Amino acid sequence: MVEIPNKQFYTILPNKKFPINLLGYTSRKSLVVNENIITDEVVNILIKDNEIEFIIIVNDKDEIIGCIQSKNLLNLISSKFGHHLYGNKPINRVYSKIPKEFLIIDGNKPIRSIVSKIFKTKVNITITLDGKIYGATNPEIIYSALLKIIEEDSKETGRLQNMIINKSIYPSNIIEYRFFSNPSLNAGGDFIFIKDINEEEAIVVISDVSGKGTSASIITSMLSIFFKNISSENKLTNDRIKEHIINLNNTIIEFFEYEKYITMTLCLVNKNQKTISVYNMGHQQTYIFNKDEITQKKSLNLPIGIAPLTKDTIKQEDILIKEDSKIFLFTDGAVEVKNNEGAEYGEKRIEAILSSYDDIDKIYSYLKEDLISFSEEEYQLDDISFVIFKLKN
Template identity: 25%
Template sequence: MHVVSKETFQKIDARRVHGSSVARVGSQYNYVKTDDSVEDVADSFIRHPEVLAVGVVDSNMRLVGVVQRSDLFHRLGKPYGRDILGRKPITDVAENNPTFYYESNVFNVAEKVSALNSERQRIRFFGLVDDKDGFVGLFSSMDILSYLASLTQQDISLAGMLQERMQHHDDILKGENCSCIAISKYAKGMGGDFHFLLRMPDGRILMALCDVSGKGAAASIITGMLWGMMKVYDYSRGLVQLVKDVNRAVIEAFRLEKYLTGIFAIYNEKTRELVLADMGHGHLCVGRNGKVREVSIAQSNLPVGIELDIEPQLSRLRLKPGDTLAIVTDGLIEQQNIEGQEQNIETWLAGMQEGDLLEYCNDLIQRFNEYRRGVVQLDDVSVMLLRAEA
């Protein structure tokens, strides 16, 4: 005759969560009593497939152990496991896992869980208790990892939104005798490329296009710092001093752990002369008479953030009416297609002298997406164009 086992699972309500308490990651709220049998608890697990673990509590609702579904069935699945363990009290197989006060800071708990779980690669459940060791719930190492991952994703999204507000996807500046545009396409939600266009008080145009080493949050912090610095900078101090001050700021903030390559330039649209500091970048082209040629910079410098005391060397370039100057980051020319091939800079920038600059940039990004179809974007892509009107 089949004997119906008793229902052993009981459930408490989740506590109200305040701030960053670890109770926020609680996921299991079922418990069993110390005198429940292993067999009855196993049958309750079968009836409730959504329950992954239960707390074991005494008559005063104090947590004395944890039973995980996977562990219990692993033990019962061994030869004669159910016969040997079935009628024993559940406390015989419960694990004495670490417990945490339910209002503890989730980040402090995460550090402790990380240290505890490094010894065991499987998912592990931990107890949540009140100030009297009363059962509040359970959370797993996966629960806390998922929570931290969601926070990280939120931070990335927020950083990307702030970066977008500071540095628009496209930046356009029009003068009497020239047009400038800068555009970026980040590989992820936030990037390490930085572009900046500004009409200076004396009428000249400041241009900067930089590529920060590495990606992610640290790189976006540098681009935010650059944006803030260049928004309020006193440009009467000159281009050399600007680069020196940016270099010092990057070194003081990141202690040689981050650097950036870039071109900082000032363009005089009356004389069509471009004065520039090439800080280890070098991806500069001029479109003239229907042809694109890469410009070799005579004075190249170390990247920004490598050495504290620098004396940037400047180069000069004079454009002709109708010329289009392009500065690009290496994400464009190093992108591979599905066959593992790359395109040179002259091929990418073909036709940049023709038509509207914004339309050309949008077309360039479309061509880039088509070229890499089926392949992940490897790096941020930024393009800055300056056209000396005929």
């Protein structure tokens, strides 16, 4: 039994105190009426106040016996002979002509707790709290609220991931660099790490976790911790890097049981020797270029998380860097992004930009703007990231 005023009808405004994750948040303006009120009276109220979305019907014992949407009653009355047949009858008689499946649920219940109960139904729901009616709702409104909750969760995940990424890219005394990262959703699976590990060496990492959104962002958080630990070592030999890659591979396999994998390029840059050791684990090719030539270094290894690895199976390329050489790393989203005609951006377009400018600021700015303008009218299906760097003079 619920508490109602001693009169035939009254309206209820949505209560603002409910947080978004509770059912009460979805309540809409409702009209509570006694079952014996004449239908024409109810219709007149609805015509005067078109913000009333639901009608909650109670009996003489103050028990809720039904809940209908206002538009369904108005549709019935406005149908052929509808007013003649039902206008002068009590609302409880008319209610029997309208689908009347309904629930009474406490407004403090989490929205997620009732989703399975209302799935694929057209049930109307009266919301109560401490014996009082707080309005009504339906599955459509609840699903909209649930999507809003998911979107807010996704935005918060994206915000936290941006904090992680921004704290994974450090100032460097060894390389000059620019980077760009744009997830297709609020959070994504692309990851960048840049840090000096001693006075002559720096590591640059770009990776792409399979999948998108929150599930991929969980693994990028793991990568941030992983590479922070690596960078705390004062010296990284080739054997030591391979040991770290094997440990990461074993962890991903153990945790995700071959359901997730990571493509990754790790570059160990030595400014004194003017060399770069490239460990490409199933990732996009690495471009080493200047105004006169572009060289591609393709992957020699499996992605992380695909199969067990050993030091013998991990291959690296040690490359001598020319004075004016620059290195470009990117994820597949940069070449696979499409325009509104379905054409991919492609490697040739990237190569044309890399060979057109000598200054990394110009390359960065032009490529970023070109990628965005190329796909601005089309939904971005994948995360887009790239890093361009060179040795400091």
